Amino acid sequence: MLDNSTLATLQQLCGKENVLTDKADLICYSYDATQRQFLPDVVVHPATVEEISQIMKLANEKAIPVFPRGAGTGFTGGSVPVSGGIVLGLTRFDKILEIDEDNLVATIEPGVVTEEFQKTVEKVGLFYPPDPASLKVSTMGGNVAECAGGPRCVKYGVTKDYILGLEIVTPTGDILRTGGPTMKGVVGYDLTKLICGSEGTLAIITKIIVKLLPKPAAKKTMLVMFSSIDGAAQAVSDIIRGKIIPTTLEFLDARTLECVRNATDLDVPEAAQAVLLIEVDGDPEFLDKQTGRISDIVQPLGVVETRIAETPAESEALWQIRRSVSASLRRVNPKKYNEDICVPRSKVHDMIRKIDQISEKYNIPIVNFGHAGDGNIHVNIMIDDKIPGEEKKAEEAIADVFKGALELGGTMSGEHGVGIMKAPFINLELKDTVVDYMKTIKRALDPNNILNPGKIFPSDK
Ligand SMILES: Cc1cc2nc3c(=O)[nH]c(=O)nc-3n(C[C@H](O)[C@H](O)[C@H](O)COP(=O)(O)OP(=O)(O)OC[C@H]3O[C@@H](n4cnc5c(N)ncnc54)[C@H](O)[C@@H]3O)c2cc1C
Numbered sequence: 001m002l003d004n005s006t007l008a009t010l011q012q013l014c015g016k017e018n019v020l021t022d023k024a025d026l027i028c029y030s031y032d033a034t035q036r037q038f039l040p041d042v043v044v045h046p047a048t049v050e051e052i053s054q055i056m057k058l059a060n061e062k063a064i065p066v067f068p069r070g071a072g073t074g075f076t077g078g079s080v081p082v083s084g085g086i087v088l089g090l091t092r093f094d095k096i097l098e099i100d101e102d103n104l105v106a107t108i109e110p111g112v113v114t115e116e117f118q119k120t121v122e123k124v125g126l127f128y129p130p131d132p133a134s135l136k137v138s139t140m141g142g143n144v145a146e147c148a149g150g151p152r153c154v155k156y157g158v159t160k161d162y163i164l165g166l167e168i169v170t171p172t173g174d175i176l177r178t179g180g181p182t183m184k185g186v187v188g189y190d191l192t193k194l195i196c197g198s199e200g201t202l203a204i205i206t207k208i209i210v211k212l213l214p215k216p217a218a219k220k221t222m223l224v225m226f227s228s229i230d231g232a233a234q235a236v237s238d239i240i241r242g243k244i245i246p247t248t249l250e251f252l253d254a255r256t257l258e259c260v261r262n263a264t265d266l267d268v269p270e271a272a273q274a275v276l277l278i279e280v281d282g283d284p285e286f287l288d289k290q291t292g293r294i295s296d297i298v299q300p301l302g303v304v305e306t307r308i309a310e311t312p313a314e315s316e317a318l319w320q321i322r323r324s325v326s327a328s329l330r331r332v333n334p335k336k337y338n339e340d341i342c343v344p345r346s347k348v349h350d351m352i353r354k355i356d357q358i359s360e361k362y363n364i365p366i367v368n369f370g371h372a373g374d375g376n377i378h379v380n381i382m383i384d385d386k387i388p389g390e391e392k393k394a395e396e397a398i399a400d401v402f403k404g405a406l407e408l409g410g411t412m413s414g415e416h417g418v419g420i421m422k423a424p425f426i427n428l429e430l431k432d433t434v435v436d437y438m439k440t441i442k443r444a445l446d447p448n449n450i451l452n453p454g455k456i457f458p459s460d461k
Helices: 004-014 023-028 049-062 114-122 140-146 191-195 229-241 254-263 284-301 312-323 325-332 345-362 390-407 423-429 432-445
Strands: 042-044 066-069 086-089 096-100 105-108 163-169 175-179 204-211 218-226 248-252 274-282 303-308 337-342 366-371 376-381
Touching: 004 042, 004 049, 023 042, 049 066, 049 086, 049 163, 049 175, 049 204, 096 114, 105 114, 114 140, 140 204, 163 191, 175 191, 218 229, 218 284, 218 312, 229 248, 229 274, 229 284, 229 345, 248 254, 248 312, 254 274, 254 325, 254 366, 274 284, 274 312, 284 303, 312 325, 337 390, 345 366, 345 376, 345 390, 376 390, 390 423, 423 432
Parallel strands: 042 086, 066 086
Antiparallel strands: 096 105, 105 204, 163 175, 163 204, 218 274, 218 303, 248 274, 248 366, 337 376, 366 376
16 A cells, blocks of 8 residues: 555645556456456556656656556566556656658657557658557557567568667666667667567656658458368468568468357358468559568468458458457467467467367467567467366466477567466576576666566566
C-alpha cells in the first residue's frame, strides 16, 4: 500500500482523475495477454514528460516500483506489476507530432496505436513496415520496448530497424534524448538500440523518431496449401534458397488448421495439412514474376491448392485465415501456453520435427504457426489444466522446446521478449557472464531497482 502523502503528491502532479486507486480500476491494469495477474497499488496516467520525471524521482525517494504500460498486449508479462507499486499508463501520450516528408521521418509519442500510425503515414504515400498481429491495439511505445516483429519483418526487419532516436526518462528521473532524425549517427554508444527491446526495464520512452519508407506500389497475396508439413517446411527453405525474400512467409500447421476449421466457417479443405501465406510487394509487373517463380518452386512439394488474390478483397479473405488463428486457438484452449522460438530459417523443418517428438513425449498437443520466413515459430502448448500435473508437464515441455531451438542455433524468443514468463529459462540461452554484463547495465542505470523489477532476470523477483 502507498502512504497517503505519496498518493496526494501523485494527484497533485497528474490531476486526481489520472490517479486510479479503486479496486475495479486496478484490476484492469493487473494483467496482460499472459493472463498472469498482480494488483498494483495505484495506476497513474501522466500527460507530460516532466510529470514522468517527477514520478520517477518520487518513486526512487520512496522505493516504489514503477511498471510502464502501453496497451497491455504483451505475451510475457512485461507490464504486469509483480510487486505492487505504480502502473505508469502511457496511453495519454497519443500524438503523431510530425511526419517529415522531406526526410521520410516521423516523430511520435509512445501511446500512438501501431495501426493508426501505419494508416496515417500511408495516407501520404509512406510506409512503416513492422506489423505485430496485435497492431490494432498495441502501442508504438510497447513495440519499441519489446522490439516487436510481425509477418512483414521477413523482408523489412523488426521495430529496432526503424527507430532513429528516442526521448526517454531514466529510472532516476532524468530526461534524455538518444539518436536523432539523421539516417546515420555514431557519436558515443548507441543508446537508442539499447533501449529498444529493453522491456521497460532501463527507461520510459516518451518520444520516438521513426524512419519511414516509400509505400510499395502494389502487393500480391497467395495461399498455398500442402498435403504435409514436410512439403511446406521444404518450400520455405527452397524459396529463400531461390533468393526470393517475400514480404511475408507465414505458415500454419495441421493442428492450427483444424482449430481454424472448428472455430470459423472459413474455407480450409481437409486435405490441407499445412499452409503458407505468402505476400510479395513492389512494382505490379515484378509481382507476377515473383508469384510465378514461387509457384514453380513449391509445385513439386505436395501442393493441394494454390489461391492467388487478384483484388484487395480477395487478399483480405486469404489473410482472414491467418488472422483468425489466435482467436481460434484460444477458443479451443484458453489456457494454452504460447512460445515464440526462432531458428535459422533453413532449420524450421528440423524444429517442427523436434516439437512433434516433444508433443509425443509429454502427450500434450502442440500447435505451431508463425513467421516461417524468419524462422519464428509460435509454439502453442495446449494443456488441459483440469488434469492434475498438466501444468508441470507443460513447463518441462517448454524447456525442451527452448533447448531444441538452441541446439539448432536458434533463440528462445524471436519477438515476445523475456518478461516474467521466460525469466526462469534465461540461463538456458545466455551464459552467466552475459547475464552479469546485462545486470551491470541495469544496476548502473537503476540503482534502486525500481523500474519494472522482476522482469528478464529471475533473481530480481
Ligand atoms: C493477439 C496478439 C498477437 C500478437 N502478435 C505479435 C506479433 O506478431 N509480433 C510481436 O512482436 N508481438 C506480438 N504480440 C505481443 C505484443 O502485442 C507486443 O509485444 C507489443 O509490442 C506490446 O505492445 P503494448 O503496447 O501492448 O505493450 P505492453 O504489453 O503494455 O508492454 C510491453 C512491454 O513494454 C513496456 N512498455 C510499454 N510502453 C512503454 C514505454 N512507453 N516506455 C517503456 N516501456 C514501455 C512494458 O513495461 C512491457 O515491458 C501479440 C500479442 C497479442 C495479444
